Amino acid sequence: MTKRLPKRRRAKMRPKGWTEERRAHQAALAHAQQPWSHATGPKTAAGKAVCAGNATKHEFYSRETQQRIRRVRHALALSALNIERVRAFLRNSAHKGSFTRGR
Numbered sequence: 001m002t003k004r005l006p007k008r009r010r011a012k013m014r015p016k017g018w019t020e021e022r023r024a025h026q027a028a029l030a031h032a033q034q035p036w037s038h039a040t041g042p043k044t045a046a047g048k049a050v051c052a053g054n055a056t057k058h059e060f061y062s063r064e065t066q067q068r069i070r071r072v073r074h075a076l077a078l079s080a081l082n083i084e085r086v087r088a089f090l091r092n093s094a095h096k097g098s099f100t101r102g103r
Helices: 020-033 045-059 063-096
Strands: none
């Protein structure tokens, strides 16, 4: 005879977000510690260069860059379509004898 395992209780659902009390407590802690007064940013030239690169890293995701990428992709798709049309035209012309190579 096998033993039956007890049923597991479901975890109680907690409301999302912070309560007003917790928010007030965290605000008081932040004002007491003043983390903004300790944040100084980069001081060396190397550190400043790394931070300057953040703009180029995140620029890829900007709306303007995404639109530029879409335009380039569209142009490439049109070019591929035109190449296929030219190839089809040349194939048809070669079969009809109106196109001679080597001239």
